[in-house]
Amino acid sequence: MTIALPSRPTHVLLDLDGTLTDSAPGVLASLRVAFAEIGLPVPDDEHLRGFVGPPLGLSFHRSGLTHEQAEAAIEVYRREYEGGGMLDNSVFDGVPELLTALADVGVTRVVATAKPQPYAEQVVRHFGLDAYLSGGIAGVFGPAMEGAGNHEGKEKVIARALAASGGDQAGAAAVMVGDREHDVRAAAANGIPTIGVAWGYGSPGELEEAGAAVVVGSAGELRGLLTA
Template identity: 30%
Template structure:
């Protein structure tokens, strides 16, 4: 096991950019929603840098890019509803697990770790993706960005998880791909681990100061002496 797991009994995972590459499906829904409003579709490359703060912020960024200014609230509401409808039509048509994810989840589950999912994605879309990718059975609890009054980078989802399962924050690990995951984990008193391949708005996630980094989540269960750790 990776040294960052020493003393850890609960591991919280982010979803988009950490376990799955969901941008192809998110971008298709954003493109369709904007096209429905007679606005130019931004395309996958732009959407990849906008993911991470929940669906409403994603749509707001797309509208701001298309309009050249921040959208009015009513227009944002309409566009967001359109995005949710479009995304709901095919939330996992092209979404795929990153290499090493299945091995990591299986290994951690076998070792007795309690695994939870804490994402800013709307809760309704979590189950279809987990079922489609075959990893639903690993998680004791899944929280979306609309499950609680506040979402990451606020620590509330993580403190809620720790309290729910009666685990001290110092025995919990937050695993994510963005500065929001690291900030939430740190604020909640969790240990933090980052993966560099996800959606961090074009910035290296290592700059956020996680306690450890891994190139692949498989390193959590197949760790060699050169695993990167800064704790």
């Protein structure tokens, strides 16, 4: 089901990986080491890019790993990611300008991500994106560190972000911005629409099929849509 966009959003929730930052280089490098070290064939990059965004344990299970294999892979992945992969990353063109424009028109800006919150906060701080968020680093919402069998669904992260930022109050008009189907579905579970971004890691048609209200091709187009 597609939820229509409000005419004037008051709260914008932004995904991190694939929406604000291009985290794929560090994520893919860490995944390659994880698969190799636990003795499994390393999938091609097209498959590995599907890991960027959803909860990590869920992605390993979808790749056919047993619970024990997934736990081992997550341990190796974290070692590699924390050792440098996390910051093999960059901010997409136009993102600072987008966040500045949202601030200028009084829109509340928070991050709602499936990346574990400790990682998300480090990435946001490293690139100075906290300066553009409502509440600074307190405007970053993500799940706790996960294992292979436990992860907080993104719908719960979005619910927390909405509650903390006032986006669930009467009169608020909240919008999710993300690049993957789980962004769209988690937002819909909270009764809010999603603007999909085409520069992220979703496959062709993924966002539309999930029910995104609209898909934009650049941060400039997104800025115009949200601040018109």
